[in-house]
Amino acid sequence: MTSPAAQAANVVYLDHNATTRPVPEAVAAMVQALQASWANPSSTHGPGQDARRALAAARARVAAFLGCGAAELVFTSGATEANHMALLGALQMSGRERILMSAVEHPGSQALAQRLRGQGVKVDLIPVDAQGRLSLAAARSLIADDVAVVSVMGANNETGVLMPVAEVAALARSAGALMHVDATQLAGKAPLSFAASGADLMSVSAHKLGGPKGVGALMVRKGVALPALLSGRQERNRRGGTENLPGIAGFAAACDRAAATLAADIRHMAAQRARLEAGLAAALPGVHVYGAEAERLCNTLCLRFGTLDAEQVLMKLERAGIVASSGAACSAGGTQPSHVLLAMGESPLHAKAAVRLSLGFDTTAADIDAAIAAATQELLPLLAEGLAAAA
Secondary structure, three states, X not given: OOOHHHHHHOOEEOEOOOOOOOOHHXXXXXXXXXXXXXXXXXXXXXXXXXXXXXXXXXXXHHHHHHOOOHHHEEEEOOHHHHHHHHHHHHHHHHOOOEEEEEOOOOXXXXXXXXXXXXXXXXEEEEOEOOOOOEOHHHHHHHOOOOOOEEEEEOEOOOOOEEOOHHHXXXXXXXXXXXXXXXXXXXXXXXXXXXXXXOOOEEXXXXXXXXXXXXXXXXXXXXXXXXXXXXXXXXXXXXXXXXXXXXHHHHHHHHHHHHHHHHHHHHHHHHHHHHHHHHHHHHHOOOEEEOOOOOOEOXXXXXXXXXXXXXXXXXXXXXXXXXXXXXXXXXXXXXXXXXXXXXXXXXXXXXXXXXXXEEOOOOOOHHHHHHHHHHHHHHHHHHHHHHHHHHO
C-alpha cells in the first residue's frame, strides 16, 4: 500500500522537509473557518467576536502542542518572518550590535545575516564538526556580553542533525544574550516544548507538519519585550495585520493531529528511514550518509551516491517516480555546493552530490521499497561506469 501523498501525485514523495501535504483535518478546519468565522477578529460586533473566539481557541491548541503559553504565541506568515522578527527585534531591544548563529542555518537566515553585515552589524558563525554537530567549545568562546542574540536551528533541514539547544541557551543566558531557536524542522518530528527548551524565542511553520502554507508562529518568552516587525495592535501589539484565521485554524488542526500521534509517528518514520538507509547501502556502491554518527531527526536521510551530481540523481529518480531534493541551492548558474556540507568540511564536489530524502508520517514500507528499487535501477549503471573508469 502506498501513502496518500504518493497515490495523489502518482509518485513516492520524499521531500517532507521542504513541505508536507495538508492533512485532511487541516483542510476541513480551514473550510469551516472560511465559512463560519469569516469576520474580522478585531471587530466588536457579533460576527467579529465569534471570529475572535475561534482565534483564541485555535491559539490555545497551537500553544498546547508547542509547549508555550497562549500569550507567548505570535502568529506570523511563516518561519522566515518569525526568524526575522526574532533577530531584528533582539538587536533593537538589546542595544548590542552582534549576532551569533550556527554555520548551517537556513538560507533565509543566512541572507538576513548578510544584509545585517552590510548595515554594520557583526554576525559571527558557530562552526560544526564533520558530522554536522555544533561546536559547544566554539560557542562558549564566541558568546560574550556584546551579543544580542544567539540563533541556532533545532535540527538542520538538510542533514537532520539535532543541535544542543539547551546547552547553547545556558551559555547565552550567562552572557545576557537572548536565545532564538529555529524549530521549523522539529515540529511534528520530535518532542517539542518551548517552556522546557531554555529559549527566549522560537520559530515554527505550519506547512512542515501538515498545516497550510502562509502561517507560522514566533514564541516569545513572557517578559521579553520584543519590538514589532510589523506595527499594529494585533497579536498583543507584536505583529500588525488582520490575522489569517483560516490558516491559523488549519495550523491548530494539524497540531492536534500531530499531538495525538507524535510518538507513533516518530517510531514509524525512524523505522522507515532505517529501512531506506540500509536498503540503499546494500544495493549501491559508494553510498555516504551525512551525520550518520550524530543524533538526527527520525525522518531525514542526507547522502551522496559516490560523486554523482545531485541534479543528475534527482532527475533520474523523478523519472522513476521518486521525488526528493538536494541540499544545494539552485540558481541560474546551476546547482551550488551545499553551504551545510561545506561547513562540515566536505569538498565542493561532494557538497554538490548530496541528496536529501525526507519522510513523512504517511510514508509506507512500499514507498521505501519503491525508492530503493528506483535508485538501484537508475543509479547503479552510472556508479558502475564511474568505478570502471577509475579502475
